[in-house]
Amino acid sequence: xxxxxxxxxxxxxxxxxxxxxxxxxxxxxxxxxMPERLIVPLHQHLGAPSVPVVQVGDKVFKxxxxxxxxxxxxxxxxxxxxxxIQAIQEHPVGHPSGLTMLCVVxxxxxxxxxxxxxxxxxxxxxxxxxAIRDRIKGAGIVGLGGATFPSFIKLSPPRDKVVDLLLIxxxxxxxxxxxxxxxxxxxxxxVVAGIRIMLHALQTKQCVIGIEANKPKAIAAMEKAVAGxxxxxxxxxxxxxxxxxxxxxxxxxxxxxVPSKGLPVDVGVIVHNVATAVAIxxxxxxxxxxxxxxxTVTGGGITRPANVEVLIGTLxxxxxxxCGGLKSHTKKVIMGGPMMGLALHQTDIPVVKGTSxxxxxxxxxxxxxxxxxxxxxxxxxxxxxxxxxxxTMAWFAKTDQIDQLPKVDxxxxxxxxxxxYVCPANIPLVHYFRYGKLTLQAKDREDKKKALTKQRSQAxxxxxxREKEEKERxxxxxxxxxxxxxxxxxxxxxxxxxxxxxxxxVTAKGGTATDSKGGGDDxxxxxxxxxxxxSLPEE
Amino acid sequence: MTIPSRLTVSDTLSFxxxxxxxAMPPSSLSFTSSPHVHGGDSIPRIMHTVILALMxxxxxxxxxxxxxxxxxxxxxxxxxxxxxxxxxxxxxxxxPVGDLSAxxxxxxxxxxxxxxxxxxxxxxxxxxxxxxxxxVYGGLGYNMFNPALIARVFxxxxxxVEMTTWPHPVGLLGEEALAFGxxxxxxxxxxxxxxxxxxxxxxxxxLGQYRMEVSLGKTVQEALGGNYxxxxxxxxxxxxxxxxxxxxxLLLAAGGIFLxxxxxxxxxxxxxxxAGCLIPAVLFWLIDGTKYPDPIFHLITGGLVLGAFFMxxxxxxxxxxxxxxxxxxxxxxxxxxxxxxxxGYPEGISFAIVIMNTAVPLLDQYTRPVIYGKTRxxx
Numbered sequence: 059x060x061x062x063x064x065x066x067x068x069x070x071x072x073x074x075x076x077x078x079x080x081x082x083x084x085x086x087x088x089x090x091x092m093p094e095r096l097i098v099p100l101h102q103h104l105g106a107p108s109v110p111v112v113q114v115g116d117k118v119f120k121x122x123x124x125x126x127x128x129x130x131x132x133x134x135x136x137x138x139x140x141x142x143i144q145a146i147q148e149h150p151v152g153h154p155s156g157l158t159m160l161c162v163v164x165x166x167x168x169x170x171x172x173x174x175x176x177x178x179x180x181x182x183x184x185x186x187x188x189a190i191r192d193r194i195k196g197a198g199i200v201g202l203g204g205a206t207f208p209s210f211i212k213l214s215p216p217r218d219k220v221v222d223l224l225l226i227x228x229x230x231x232x233x234x235x236x237x238x239x240x241x242x243x244x245x246x247x248x249v250v251a252g253i254r255i256m257l258h259a260l261q262t263k264q265c266v267i268g269i270e271a272n273k274p275k276a277i278a279a280m281e282k283a284v285a286g287x288x289x290x291x292x293x294x295x296x297x298x299x300x301x302x303x304x305x306x307x308x309x310x311x312x313x314x315x316v317p318s319k320g321l322p323v324d325v326g327v328i329v330h331n332v333a334t335a336v337a338i339x340x341x342x343x344x345x346x347x348x349x350x351x352x353x354t355v356t357g358g359g360i361t362r363p364a365n366v367e368v369l370i371g372t373l374x375x376x377x378x379x380x381c382g383g384l385k386s387h388t389k390k391v392i393m394g395g396p397m398m399g400l401a402l403h404q405t406d407i408p409v410v411k412g413t414s415x416x417x418x419x420x421x422x423x424x425x426x427x428x429x430x431x432x433x434x435x436x437x438x439x440x441x442x443x444x445x446x447x448x449x450t451m452a453w454f455a456k457t458d459q460i461d462q463l464p465k466v467d468x469x470x471x472x473x474x475x476x477x478x479y480v481c482p483a484n485i486p487l488v489h490y491f492r493y494g495k496l497t498l499q500a501k502d503r504e505d506k507k508k509a510l511t512k513q514r515s516q517a518x519x520x521x522x523x524r525e526k527e528e529k530e531r532x533x534x535x536x537x538x539x540x541x542x543x544x545x546x547x548x549x550x551x552x553x554x555x556x557x558x559x560x561x562x563x564v565t566a567k568g569g570t571a572t573d574s575k576g577g578g579d580d581x582x583x584x585x586x587x588x589x590x591x592x593s594l595p596e597e
Numbered sequence: 598m599t600i601p602s603r604l605t606v607s608d609t610l611s612f613x614x615x616x617x618x619x620a621m622p623p624s625s626l627s628f629t630s631s632p633h634v635h636g637g638d639s640i641p642r643i644m645h646t647v648i649l650a651l652m653x654x655x656x657x658x659x660x661x662x663x664x665x666x667x668x669x670x671x672x673x674x675x676x677x678x679x680x681x682x683x684x685x686x687x688x689x690x691x692x693p694v695g696d697l698s699a700x701x702x703x704x705x706x707x708x709x710x711x712x713x714x715x716x717x718x719x720x721x722x723x724x725x726x727x728x729x730x731x732x733v734y735g736g737l738g739y740n741m742f743n744p745a746l747i748a749r750v751f752x753x754x755x756x757x758v759e760m761t762t763w764p765h766p767v768g769l770l771g772e773e774a775l776a777f778g779x780x781x782x783x784x785x786x787x788x789x790x791x792x793x794x795x796x797x798x799x800x801x802x803x804l805g806q807y808r809m810e811v812s813l814g815k816t817v818q819e820a821l822g823g824n825y826x827x828x829x830x831x832x833x834x835x836x837x838x839x840x841x842x843x844x845x846x847l848l849l850a851a852g853g854i855f856l857x858x859x860x861x862x863x864x865x866x867x868x869x870x871x872a873g874c875l876i877p878a879v880l881f882w883l884i885d886g887t888k889y890p891d892p893i894f895h896l897i898t899g900g901l902v903l904g905a906f907f908m909x910x911x912x913x914x915x916x917x918x919x920x921x922x923x924x925x926x927x928x929x930x931x932x933x934x935x936x937x938x939x940x941g942y943p944e945g946i947s948f949a950i951v952i953m954n955t956a957v958p959l960l961d962q963y964t965r966p967v968i969y970g971k972t973r974x975x976x
Contacts, residue, residue, distance in 0.1 A: 069969075070969070073636065075634055075636070076634075154630075233634065305969060305970065309969070315969055315970050316969075316970050317970045317971075318968065318969070318970035318971045319970075320970065388626075389626070389627050390626060390627050390628070390629075390633055391626055392631075392633055396631075396632060396633045396634040397631060397632040397633075397634065398631050398632070399631055399633065400631070401626070401627065401628035401629060401630075401631070401633060402626065402628060403626065403628050404626070405626075417633070419633060419634075423634065424627070424633050424634060424635075425629075425632065425633060425634055425635030426627060426629055427635070427639075430640055430696075430737075430738075431735075431736065431737055431738035431739065432738050433640060433643075433698075433737060433738045433912045433913050434738065434912050434913050434915075434917050435643065435912040435917075436863070436912065436916075436917040436918075436922075437638065439917050439918060439919075439966075440863070443969065444968050444969040444970075445966040445967065445968045445969055446968055447917060447918060447961070447965050447966075449917055450917075450961065450965075466965070467968050467971075470968055470969070470970065470971075473631075475631050475632030478632050478635075479632050479634065479635060479636050480636050480638060481635075481638070482638040482639050482640050482642065482643055483640055483738075484635065484639075486629065486630050488630055488631055488632065489629070489630035492630065
C-alpha cells in the first residue's frame with residue numbers, strides 16, 4: 059500500500075474558478091428524444107481516423123460497426139442507433155479552425171434496436187485480461203474525460219512496467235460540469251463494476267477514486283458502493299483547478315511526478331476517467347459498444363440546464379433545443395468545460411465521445427476583454443501547475459522567437475489555462491502557446507524534409523564521385539592497354555588520335571557533375587540537378 | 598473495408614437543405630481560445646489597490662509636514678498623469694491614464710521628495726518619470742527602471758540642494774504649522790511670508806545626521822543623541838525629518854501587509870530586501886556598536902520599508918520567478934546597507950533598486966523554477 063501517500067500532496071499553483079455547478083448538480087441524467095438525424099464523425103479520438111466499413115443505403119442496428127480502427131492508436135466507431143446510412147460525407151465538426159471531417163450520417167428508424175448479436179459476460183473475472191482488452195478495443199472506448207485516448211492502450215502496460223495503482227479520475231475540476239458527479243450518484247455500482255474489470259485487466263491490486271470535496275453526494279454514493287472492499291478507496295480532494303489533469307492528480311494522490319515527456323505508467327500509475335469505467339462495464343457486462351455519453355448542458359445562455367444522455371452524432375443544436383434553446387444574449391457556445399473547452403464557430407456540429415459539456419456562456423460569464431501589455435506581475439508563474447514561466451513563453455511566441463520556446467519547456471505545458479485565468483492584462487496565453495507549438499511542429503516537419511533532401515543530394519554526390527573514379531580507372535586501364543598494345547604491335551596513328559577524344563569527353567561530363575556541387579547547400583536547386591544528374595550516365 | 602463512392606450532387610443538396618434552423622447564426626458567436634472564463638483581475642485593480650495601500654502613510658505625511666506636502670503630492674501626481682496622457686495621445690493611441698499606473702508613479706515619486714520641494718522639482722520629476730522612465734521604452738510593461746526611482750535619482754544628482762533640504766516636521770495644524778497661504782507661497786516662490794527663511798525650520802534626516810557626525814569622528818550615540826535627540830518612537834511614527842515617504846515605517850508596513858493579503862505582491866521581495874539590509878546591519882552593529890547603528894535604526898529611518906514593499910516590488914521592473922525575486926530583494930537590501938554605510942549618499946534605496954533593475958532580465962533567465970516532471974539535473 060506504499061504508493062498512495064498517507065497525506066495528500068499539493069501540486070504547485072492552480073486556481074479557484076467559480077464552480078457554477080449548482081446549475082446542474084441536482085439535474086438527474088435524462089434521456090433525449092431521438093433526433094431526426096445523427097452525424098457520426100469517423101475521427102473522435104486521439105490517433106488515426108477510423109476507416110468506414112458501411113455503404114450509403116445500408117441498414118444498421120444500434121451498436122453495428124461504422125468505422126474500423128485505423129491504426130494502433132485509433133478507435134472503432136459504432137452506430138448510435140438503428141437506421142439507414144443516409145450519407146458518408148464531410149461535415150463540420152468541433153475543430154478549432156472549423157474544419158470538416160468525414161462523417162457517417164444515419165437516419166434513425168425509431169426502433170433504437172441493439173444488434174441482437176451483442177452479448178455481455180455476467181462475470182468478467184472469468185475472462186482473460188487480453189480478451190477484456192480486445193473487447194474494450196472493439197467497443198471503441200476512449201477516455202471520456204475529454205482527452206479521448208483509446209482506453210485499451212492504457213490497459214495494456216508494457217511488460218517491463220509495474221502498475222501499482224489504478225487511479226480513477228472523478229475530480230471533475232472544470233467549472234460548470236456535473237456529468238461525472240451525477241454518474242457517480244446514480245450508478246455507483248456500475249462504476250465499481252468497471253473498476254473491477256480494469257483491475258482484473260491490469261492485474262493490479264489497488265484502486266483510488268479521486269473526487270473533489272465539492273461533490274459530497276458523489277463521494278457518499280461511492281463510499282457506500284465500495285464499503286467493505288479494502289482495495290478500492292474513495293479519496294476526497296481539496297478543490298483546486300486543474301486537479302483533474304492526470305499529472306496533477308497523480309502528484310496529489312501518490313506524491314510522485316510523472317517524468318517530463320513520460321507517461322503515468324512510468325511511476326506505476328494508470329489513470330482512467332470515471333465515465334470510462336462505466337463505459338467499460340457496459341461493454342463487458344452488456345456487450346454494448348460506446349454509442350452515447352452523458353453531457354452537461356449548462357451556462358447562463360441555456361434556458362433549461364440539464365444532464366443529458368446523448369447519442370454520439372447528435373447535433374449540438376438538437377441538444378440545445380432539447381434544453382429549451384439559447385437565450386438571446388449568449389456570446390459563446392463551448393464544447394467541453396470553460397477552462398479547456400473549444401468555442402464553437404457554429405452549433406450544427408455533432409456531439410462526440412469527448413464532449414463532456416455543452417456550455418452557452420453570456421458576455422458577463424465569459425472572458426474576452428482587450429489584451430493589455432504584460433506588466434510582469436508574476437501571477438501566471440504562481441498559478442502554473444507545471445511551474446513554467448508563462449509570461450516569458452508567451453513573449454517568445456508573440457515575438458516569433460520560436461527557437462527559444464523549447465528552451466522554456468513549451469511542450470510541457472498542459473494548456474490548462476490557469477495562467478490566462480489569473481492574468482490581469484487579459485493576455486490569451488494559451489492561444490500563444492498553441493501558436494508556438496503548431497509553428498514548432500511545422501518547423502520540425504520542414505527540418506526533417508530538408509535533412510532528407512540533404513541526405514539524398516549527398517548520396518548523389520558520392521555516387522557521382524564514385525562514377526567519375528570508375529571512369530578514370532577505366533581510362534587508366536585503357537591507356538595501359540593502349541601502351542601495352544603499342545609496345546606489342548607498334549605505333550598506329552589512328553588509335554593515337556582516337557584515345558584523347560574519348561578521354562576528353564569523359565572529363566567534360568565529369569566537369570558538369572562537379573559543377574553541381576556548388577549548389578549542394580541549397581536543397582531545391584540541388585534537387586533539380588539531382589534529377590538532371592541521374593539521367594547523365596544514360597545519355 | 599470499402600471506401601464508399603462520393604455522394605452525388607443531388608444527395609449533397611438534399612442533405613444540406615435538410616439543415617434547417619440553427620440555434621444561433623454562426624457569425625454572432627465568439628470563438629476565442631480557451632480558457633473562456635477569467636478571474637476578473639485587472640491592471641487598474643492592481644494599481645488602485647497599491648494606491649489605497651499607500652494612503653495611510655500619505656495622509657500621515659501631510660499631517661506631519663503640513664500643507665506644502667499636499668501640494669508636492671498633488672503637483673507630482675498631476676504632472677505624471679498629464680504627461681502620460683499627452684505622450685500616448687501623440688502616438689495616436691487611446692489614453693491609458695485610466696489604468697492608474699501613471700498616478701501611482703506620480704504618487705510614489707512624490708513620496709521620495711522632500712516635503713517642501715519647490716513646484717518645479719515636482720513638475721520636472723513627474724515629466725522625467727513618465728517620459729524618460731516609461732514612455733520612451735514603449736509605455737507600461739516595457740520600462741527597464743522603476744520610473745519613480747529613476748526620476749528621483751535624476752533629481753537628486755541634478756538638484757542636490759533642493760533634494761536634500763529637509764524641513765523639520767511642523768505639522769498641519771500645530772503652532773509651528775504653516776498657514777495654507779504660506780504653503781502655496783513656499784512651494785511656488787521658494788519663500789514663505791516675508792522675513793522668514795527656510796533654515797529656520799530645516800533639519801537633518803537621521804541617516805544624514807549619523808553619516809555626517811560619524812564621519813567627523815563621533816560615535817553613533819553622540820551623533821543621534823544630544824541636540825539631535827533621535828527617538829525610536831518618533832521615527833517609527835514618522836515624526837522625523839525626511840522625504841514624505843520616509844515618515845511612518847509603521848503605516849507603510851501596514852500598507853505592505855495589506856498588499857500581501859490582497860495577493861498583489863508576494864513575500865519574496867520585501868522579506869529578502871529587509872533581510873538583505875538588516876542582517877549586515879546586525880553583524881556590523883555587533884562588531885562595533887559605536888560606529889554602526891543598530892538594525893532597528895536602519896529599519897525605521899530612511900526609505901527601507903517604502904522601498905521593500907512599494908518600490909522594489911514594482912512588477913514591471915522586478916523578476917517574475919520566486920528565486921529571482923529573492924536574489925533581487927536581498928541584493929537591493931545589501932546594496933542599500935553598503936551605500937548607507939560607506940557610500941557617497943546617506944540613503945541608498947533608490948540607487949540600490951535602480952542598479953538591481955538592470956539585473957532583472959538576467960535573473961529571470963537563470964532562475965526559472967524546475968518544472969513538474971524534471972529534476973534540477975535534467976532540467
